Amino acid sequence: MAMAQMTQTAKISVDLKVLGPILALVALIIVGALLNGNFLSAGNISNVLSRSAFIGIIAVGMTFVITSGGLDLSVGSMAAFIAGLMILVMNGLLPSMGAGWPLVMVGMVTAIVAGTAAGFINGFLITNMRIEAFIVTLGTMGIYRSLVTWLADGGTLSLDFGMRSVIRPIYFDGILGVSWPILVFALVAICGEVVMRRAAFGRHAAAVGSNDQVARYSSVNVNRVRMMTYVMLGVLVGIATIMYVPRLGSASPSTGVLWELEAIAAVIIGGTMLKGGFGRVWGTVIGVLILSLIDNILNLTDGVSPYLNGAIQGVIIILAVILQRDKKAEG
Amino acid sequence: MKFTTVTAAAMVAALAAPAWAQDTKVIGVSIPAATHGWAGGMNFHAQEAVDRLEEVYPGLDFVLATASDAAKQVDDIEDMLATRNISALVVLPFESEPLTGPVQAVAESGAWVTVVDRGLAVEGIEDLYVAGDNSGFGTVSGEFMVSAMPEGGDIVVFRGIPTTIDNERVAGFEAAIEGSGINVLAMEHGNWNRDDSFTVMEDFLSKYDKIDAVWASDDDMAIGVLAAIEAAGRDDIQFVLGGAGMKEMIARTRDGDAMIPANVTYPPAMIATAIEMTAVGLTSTAPVSGTFVIGSVLVTQENAAEFYYADSPF
The missing domain is CATH 3.40.50.2300 (Response regulator)
Incomplete structure (x- = not known):
């Protein structure tokens, strides 16, 4: 920051780096509002924020993993697997426990425990067995995707109908018109921001991602920090799944496809460095909102062929990152 | 001299092939993996048809391969042709274009080819086409x-x-x-x-x-x-x-x-129709070549019970 104030040009580029994602988000909101009168209606805003929550909650965890120099490709498959497991456990216990909140609690505990275990397995293989994060999570991505296909017998796992009305409010209800997924996403994001900025763990994660040798000499337990980022991400995948299952009450092999790439894209749009060493949780939140808004706006307008949705997303992702590229990092 | 050797070899092969084939004929079944509900149902019916027909026809052996994308499916079919000596191939192509060449190679090897649901890019390759409408x-x-x-x-x-x-x-x-x-x-x-x-x-x-x-x-x-x-x-x-x-x-x-x-309806069980007809074609003299279109039927409250398959995952 002190460097930035030395010359005018450097200052502008640093400002853009921070403001880039915010500018992109504001631009999208203006475009959306101009294109469709219902864009800023409470219903639409609530829809967009609720559906952002799954990727958002996961992306906050992903921010820590990427900041400490790691990567996790398995989160989408992991979410599908945990969703399938949660449904199977609740269906299995329904005859003995009956439809009600105790059973929902069991489902939630299942999701958190499974998420913790899955995160631990990734972390263990990466830190203790010293395998590249990319390879480990590519492997577990395939494993979880196959497992959910196998559990579902290739079809769809559906929550028993009696249970569905009990669990539905977790996605659709809330406090004062703000739905639970939005509240949980907000809480996770605020905690994530505080941990990243104020807690020792956030600093250690950045130090490990920046230079793990130096971090080790500074008596940071590098393996423990790395392990914790994966376990934390696993827990957050569990929480996201708890929000996801009530919505449609089902899980299938197509659940959570490409969530990992959306989460990684949101993290990078938000200003976290893919190579590690610097992370910004609030930026990730903005990245997630940008990705959801693009989809929403394309659905609300008629001008663009739906075949081109992916291209428009790609262009906006690249633009958002160009706005904040770091000139000093070159050479 | 050379010519006669080749002819002799061919004659031996021609005589030997039916003798071997009488023991077991292998039918290869290549389908897309169960990535969504319909494909899941189709996988279920394929597996069920294979299990049932292996009981019915002791002389038939089945190889079932599921592919997650078109390239993997091409590999599967090449492997079946190279290592399993298939007498017939039942294929539900992931995509028409990429699968046309490999399936054509199977047809040229002399094996029976049944194509299901999606047609190939070149006409006339398959012996039997079981099509959804x-x-x-x-x-x-x-x-x-x-x-x-x-x-x-x-x-x-x-x-x-x-x-x-x-x-x-x-x-x-x-x-x-x-x-x-x-x-x-x-x-x-x-x-x-x-x-x-x-x-x-x-x-x-x-x-x-x-x-x-x-x-x-x-x-x-x-x-x-x-x-x-x-x-x-x-x-x-x-x-x-x-x-x-x-x-x-x-x-x-x-x-x-x-x-x-x-x-x-757009029944995923059409794969079972295709496998069944192929088995009939290999084991009997009943003609099964041509095109078999499975029509889409309107289901309303009156006839819905007929279309409910309790065991299927779809």
């Missing part, structure tokens, strides 16, 4: 919409993954509703996926104050659409027409759910 699927859907909405109305349409299948269905649908007073407000791809359709329907509900009906064109998409309508608490939508005959949706039609008055 995508255009008819759209036509039947469109005709039901017209009969259910005699005064016309505003609808939204959900499309699948952008493919020939999807294009044919939509073209059939559009032709059937032409001039009926049914107005398509918007079409969007729900990719045969519940989550995608849920978000698209949420956005349609924000965009339009009044929607009379929805052609979801697929039961997975219909489930997402219904969840979005329920969450929004909108009562202007009279019904949602899905398709492909998922058993949960068939059950709701059977039980008289007003939101799901009908379904249009």
Whole structure:
């Protein structure tokens, strides 16, 4: 920051780096509002924020993993697997426990425990067995995707109908018109921001991602920090799944496809460095909102062929990152 | 001299082949992996047909391979040809173009080829074509919409993954509703996926104050659409027409759910038809070559019970 104030040009580029994602988000909101009168209606805003929550909650965890120099490709498959497991456990216990909140609690505990275990397995293989994060999570991505296909017998796992009305409010209800997924996403994001900025763990994660040798000499337990980022991400995948299952009450092999790439894209749009060493949780939140808004706006307008949705997303992702590229990092 | 050696070898091979074939003939079955509901049902019926036919015909052996993409399917077929010496191949191509060459190579090796659902890019390769009727699927859907909405109305349409299948269905649908007073407000791809359709329907509900009906064109998409309508608490939508005959949706039609008055079949069990006919062709003198089109049928409350398969995952 002190460097930035030395010359005018450097200052502008640093400002853009921070403001880039915010500018992109504001631009999208203006475009959306101009294109469709219902864009800023409470219903639409609530829809967009609720559906952002799954990727958002996961992306906050992903921010820590990427900041400490790691990567996790398995989160989408992991979410599908945990969703399938949660449904199977609740269906299995329904005859003995009956439809009600105790059973929902069991489902939630299942999701958190499974998420913790899955995160631990990734972390263990990466830190203790010293395998590249990319390879480990590519492997577990395939494993979880196959497992959910196998559990579902290739079809769809559906929550028993009696249970569905009990669990539905977790996605659709809330406090004062703000739905639970939005509240949980907000809480996770605020905690994530505080941990990243104020807690020792956030600093250690950045130090490990920046230079793990130096971090080790500074008596940071590098393996423990790395392990914790994966376990934390696993827990957050569990929480996201708890929000996801009530919505449609089902899980299938197509659940959570490409969530990992959306989460990684949101993290990078938000200003976290893919190579590690610097992370910004609030930026990730903005990245997630940008990705959801693009989809929403394309659905609300008629001008663009739906075949081109992916291209428009790609262009906006690249633009958002160009706005904040770091000139000093070159050479 | 050389010529006679080759001829002799060929004659030995020609004499030896039937003798060997009388022991066991191998039928290779290559299908896409169970990545969505319909494919899951198709996998189930393929497995079931293979298990059943292995009992019925001791002289037949089956190799079942599921592929997650077109390239993997090409590998599967090449492996079957190279290592399993297949006498027949039953293939449901992932995509027409990439699979045409490898399947042609199988046909040229002298094996029987049965193609299911999606045709190949070159005509005349296959001995038997068991086809779903995508255009008819759209036509039947469109005709039901017209009969259910005699005064016309505003609808939204959900499309699948952008493919020939999807294009044919939509073209059939559009032709059937032409001039009926049914107005398509918007079409969007729900990719045969519940989550995608849920978000698209949420956005349609924000965009339009009044929607009379929805052609979801697929039961997975219909489930997402219904969840979005329920969450929004909108009562202007009279019904949602899905398709492909998922058993949960068939059950709701059977039980008289007003939101799901009908379904249009596109049976995943067509793979079983193809395997069965191929087995018949290999083991008997009954002719089975040609094209066999499995029509799309309208399911309403009256006949829904006939289309409910309790054991199938789909």
